Amino acid sequence: MTILTPSMVSGTDDQRYDESTNITKSNDNAPAGNLPAHLVALDVDGTLVDHDGMMSDAVRAAARETVAAGHQVIIATGRSLGALLPVVKQIGLQRGFGVASNGGVTVRLDPSLEWGYEVIERETFDPRLALTALRERLPGARYAVEDVHGNFLATERFQDRSFGIEARGVDFQHLLGLEAVRVVVNSTDSSTAEFAAAIAECGLQGVTYSVGWTAWLDIAAAGVSKATALEKLRSRLGVQQSHTVAVGDGNNDIEMLTWAARGVAMGQANEAVRAAANETTASVYDDGAAHVLRSLL
Template sequence: MSSSVPAAAHPDGVPVGWRPQLIALDIDGTLLRWVEGAGSSEPEMTAPVREAIRRARAAGAHIVLASGRSPHGMTPIADALDLVGDGDEPLWIVASNGAVVFRYPPMDIVVEETFDASDAVRAVLAERPTARVAIEERGVGYRVSAPFPEGELWGDEIITDLDELVGEPVSRVIIRDPDASAEEFVELARRIGLHGTEYVVGWTAWLDLAPVGVSKASGLQYVADALGVDPADALAIGDGRNDLEMLAWAGRGVAMGQAVQVVLDAADDVTASVTDDGAAREIDRWFGEHA
């Protein structure tokens, strides 16, 4: 955990009387269930998840969506939660694994970190020449070197020459190889080093590249500073390798039940799986009727 804990504490380590002031929520595999056999998630949250989040917001907790998705892939989730009414402050949202921080609605980009991804992309393609590359085209979709598997990207896919894709600084790069496994991509990334970038491998052979020092945790720290919230007073819930820094950053980091083992091992606690509304169960522990 990110802070010392008083002697009087619950068995799981949080101080007696602790209640999160900020709740950082991954989306795919946490709020949205994965589509079996596909690299995409279902389009809608279940009612228990939506209602638990709304109860927490009504009780005064700051809700912060934190995802590897691009900004335009996150706004529909914010819309579905319907947390912002007349007179309410816009939500803080951490997108692109921390490279973009924005307020919504309306969309107002507050932070965007960029980097030169060309060397890292070419190093991966030298090993996996059939892999596809994608760069966000904000408000439209993605510029891609070749089409991605159906349902894996949000918005339009604009076929673009590789030299043009990596010819200028970007906030995030996706490299996807449908012919490889996640384990092969983990080994590949370790072996070639990917110097000058941060990287994270998803559930499939999906590699996210980001600027050095950028993660969901760095984006959340910016939000917490703006809100005047200590990370020790934050709850974070996620299921993927790109959630590791976020779970370590928060005072209480909780893994979804179906998370990969490295995430389960790193978390302060484990809730039920996404198919059993694990995020709602964790949130209701602090904001439910019997909390």
């Protein structure tokens, strides 16, 4: 595991830390005037893009303007790294940080790096107990594991765009021996309610998990969430807690919305997500994220 160091986030050629304002500023992308920069954490699916994976022109423009204004925009997504990077590119974010795999992977973005980024932290866990318990309750489900090297291995030709890369087919037993960053479970023969009930009956221990709006389950290491990764970045970037904003729509965004000083739920979010937020914006189909971002400009 690689730990963030102060040299990664302050005092470099790309960024400087202004002690008088407690803000990390980019030399070529500083906030206008003396306005404080915010750390702006943005979910992807259901927030920046709709459920068909499309980002509207209004959202793209607002996100680009927020980046250009000097705010610390951080994409925080359940998607894995390969599926995070195209979104970063769409909003014009070249320097800064990104959080993938529900907090399991944190990357530093820098165009001078060979790939334009580097992984600075991975949170891993042993998935054996969780997978075994789930298999007993959901024998017909599809299973995938993101390993410590960023590869995806999956049963039954399981593939999803959130993986970011093509999954390699393996049998279920092979998954039990992996060191995991992310585990995904999807049932095609259960309703969302039936799936959620089966998960509850498993009594998963030693992991963090969230059930999606379909029969979908994401699992991360115990105590790991988007919020835990964002708090590490907030501390190291020197952004005051009062200057944190988060926007999301899913159950995996609840901790992030609670963590932020200004947590904003998307209009289509369920009741639990809206209850965790300070406010609710318009739905993803009405450019709700754009309304929030423009309020910062």
